[in-house]
Amino acid sequence: MKLDRVKDTVAAQATPVGEGGIAIVRMTGAQSERILSRVFSPKNGRPVENRRLTFGHILDGQEHIDEAMAVLMRAPHSYTREDVVEIHCHGSQALVGRILRLLLREGARMAEPGEFTYRAFINGRIDLAQAEGVMRMIRSDSERALRSAVRQLEGGVSAYVREARERIIALLASISAALDFPDEVDETLAAREVMEACRAMESRLRASCDPRVGRMEEEGLRVVLAGQPNAGKSSLLNALVGGERAIVTDVPGTTRDTLTEAIQLEGLRVVLTDTAGLRETSDAVERIGVERARKALSEADVRVWVLDHSSALDERSEDVLCGTVPHLVVLSKGDLPSRVEEQEIGLRFPGIPVVTVSSLTGEGMDELRRALVAFAPESDAESAVLSQARHVEAALRACDALSDAAGAIREGMPMDVAAIDLSAALDILGEITGETLNESVIDQVFARFCVGK
Secondary structure, three states: OOHHHHHOOEEEEOOOOOOEEEEEEEEEOOOHHHHHHHHEEEOOOOOOOEOOOEEEEEEEOOEEEEEEEEEEEOOOOOOOOOOEEEEEEEEOHHHHHHHHHHHHHOOOEEOOOOHHHHHHHHOOOOOHHHHHHHHHHHHOOOHHHHHHHHHHHOOHHHHHHHHHHHHHHHHHHHHHHHHHOOOOOOHHHHHHHHHHHHHHHHHHHHHOEOHHHHHHHHHOEEEEEEEOOOOOHHHHHHHHHOOOOOOOOOOOOOOOOOEEEEEEEOOEEEEEEEOOOOOOOOOHHHHHHHHHHHHHHHHOOEEEEEEEOOOOOOOOOOHHHOOOOOOEEEEEOOOOOOOOOHHHHHHHOOOOOEEEOOOOOOOOHHHHHHHHHOOOOOOOOHHHOEOOHHHHHHHHHHHHHHHHHHHHHHOOOOHHHHHHHHHHHHHHHHHHHOOOOOHHHHHHHHHOOOOOO
């Protein structure tokens, strides 16, 4: 996205493409108010007032093409800090297309993906981390992801990064004072304080990086149900989903492939995968299913080993895990007479939680849901401040620079060497908020946005 194109007035549909009761066409730029006056006629005959929704007609010359509402938000009190216009029309895509053509004919151009938020960033209304929060909010499909996006949009990540950068600036000032005023500042003492501060900052910054949180908010907690044939995995999936999603029969080996469904548990997106029963088999198709089950287990956040509560525990039942230790053991078919005791499971899988459930009666299902949610990292903790992959990668590079600065002082090198490493850490953290990021990376961030936002 070229900076010289930011001077243009741009327009786009802000609501999803498709049939609906209302559609919104958005426009931003210096010519927005003039273009609106050319295509919109207020019913009261007066000009559209600032920040007031006005009823009228969309005009193509003298032809009325729709009854609509329009609102003008003059700079700098708008999303982009430019003049912004929104036209609320009926939700026909043919109508939206015609309105956009009218705006383009009057001097606007089509907005690029994310250009409205890009202009908010360029004009200083939000920083890059907050802009990414906008996109996370749009894409959030769970309450936990939404809460995280709101915190980021409101500046939670930015405030944390700003505080870290301010501490580095203070350390650079201490080094500068020690070098410029050797008679007044004890350089040895200053060097020790800087070294200790670098170590403390590195430790805190590393503790604040938790990419698992960001991945789970975007993709969900990956839970794989595994076990031997007829252990009750498919019935358990159906009970958790609340519908007959997986085929359930008494025939061993019914499930030949992985089956994935997403559910919401306490505001967390949980992705459940049912798998083929793990056993040695000569059936070529079932063997492929077993291999896919093992692959899913290797990629799972939570490995749930499902055992038939009504059958005796097979001495070889845990061997088919192939060294993959389960995170949770579920004793299924809890409505049938028990032939397996939780104490026996505790001896086989020491330290692994055990839950007894019945997919038929619902017994134990609430306990199972709570047990699954407990495996997700707490998104409100400081350990989750930096969770997006780009932020974590930058923060870890900054940690390395802080470690280098502390190492340089420890090895007795001049303090200005440490200052070089500290300056590098300062610039790297600035990449998170966009203060020190190059234009191509910024363009990559906004390229992931939808048109109209």
